[in-house]
Amino acid sequence: MPSYSFVTDPGMVKELLLERESRNSGGVECLICGTQGSGKTTAISQVAIENKKNFDDVIVVRSSEDCQWSYFIDSKIKMDLLLKEGLDMKLFDRKTGKNIEIDSIFNKIKTYDSGSVLVNKLSHKNFNIVQTTPYAIGNPKQHIQFCLDWLDIFNSLNQRRWDRAVTVCFDEFEDLVPEGVGKKIYDIELSLSGIFRKNRKNDITTFLTCHSLEDIHWRIKKKIRWKMYMRGAKQQKTSKIKKNLADLPTGTAIIEGSKFERFQFYDLGKERKIRAVVNCM
Numbered sequence: 001m002p003s004y005s006f007v008t009d010p011g012m013v014k015e016l017l018l019e020r021e022s023r024n025s026g027g028v029e030c031l032i033c034g035t036q037g038s039g040k041t042t043a044i045s046q047v048a049i050e051n052k053k054n055f056d057d058v059i060v061v062r063s064s065e066d067c068q069w070s071y072f073i074d075s076k077i078k079m080d081l082l083l084k085e086g087l088d089m090k091l092f093d094r095k096t097g098k099n100i101e102i103d104s105i106f107n108k109i110k111t112y113d114s115g116s117v118l119v120n121k122l123s124h125k126n127f128n129i130v131q132t133t134p135y136a137i138g139n140p141k142q143h144i145q146f147c148l149d150w151l152d153i154f155n156s157l158n159q160r161r162w163d164r165a166v167t168v169c170f171d172e173f174e175d176l177v178p179e180g181v182g183k184k185i186y187d188i189e190l191s192l193s194g195i196f197r198k199n200r201k202n203d204i205t206t207f208l209t210c211h212s213l214e215d216i217h218w219r220i221k222k223k224i225r226w227k228m229y230m231r232g233a234k235q236q237k238t239s240k241i242k243k244n245l246a247d248l249p250t251g252t253a254i255i256e257g258s259k260f261e262r263f264q265f266y267d268l269g270k271e272r273k274i275r276a277v278v279n280c281m
């Protein structure tokens with residue numbers, strides 16, 4: 001049985017990971033919720049590192065302007081960038097404003113024009129940092145394209161027959177499936193809501209984060225089997241966890257539906273202050 005180095009007490013039963021092992025094939029999905037700074041990005045990054053180490057999964061990670069993948073810079077596993085064709089991406093040091101050469105961060109830079117091309121280019125060895133059309137607040141057209149890009153990627157991942165499991169890490173999931181938006185995005189959300197069942201069958205594990213469960217479209221939320229709460233998370237109404245989660249220390253989590261033991265992720269250190277500027281050409 002793989003051992004998870006992010007568990008402070010190795011004897012703790014973490015049902016969601018055991019579920020994956022006991023089925024031996026079949027993905028699991030988990031939504032990690034917590035307020036700003038509770039340790040969500042660190043947690044999802046650690047899951048990516050551990051799943052690579054323990055299951056040797058193909059790891060797919062969302063890239064966004066905040067460069068949350070920066071927690072991987074010090075990991076032994078290299079990063080490949082998959083950049084959608086027609087996008088121009090530049091990286092900047094957020095402290096000094098200086099430009100950072102993309103080649104100095106990524107092992108390889110690959111381009112793709114569709115989900116089916118992307119899945120053929122995924123590395124089985126390195127992290128796959130995927131930059132789609134960027135999410136853009138206040139730009140509905142671009143937001144719709146961002147959602148369509150990810151729908152295409154999830155569909156393409158499911159069409160492929162994989163010789164190993166896949167883990168998708170999607171930080172700030174509320175960008176993709178927000179509650180209370182227009183009809184066009186609602187229709188995409190309807191399509192996305194069917195993805196998790198397909199993922200499970202195809203051994204695709206999905207880890208997602210959000211600040212609040214209230215921000216996630218109800219149709220999607222109810223399809224996600226596991227909810228992991230970090231500091232300040234507001235439990236779902238049906239939660240068996242009655243305690244107030246406002247005081248959980250940084251990096252501490254409780255899984256809904258498990259035996260409710262708290263566990264602690266390791267601190268991966270400070271996020272590197274890198275910002276990406278991605279323009280559609």
Ligand SMILES: Nc1ncnc2c1ncn2[C@@H]1O[C@H](COP(=O)(O)OP(=O)(O)OP(=O)(O)O)[C@@H](O)[C@H]1O
Nearest residue numbers: 036037038039040041042250251265266267269270
């Ligand atoms: N397990 C941990 N133990 C101690 N400190 C931690 C742990 N995880 C994260 N931290 C610290 O907390 C800070 C915030 O972590 P992180 O970026 O993962 O939070 P977040 O929930 O993703 O925040 P945001 O909502 O702003 O995206 C980091 O500077 C990190 O050093």
Ligand SMILES: [Mg+2]
Nearest residue numbers: 040041042068
């Ligand atoms: Mg974060």
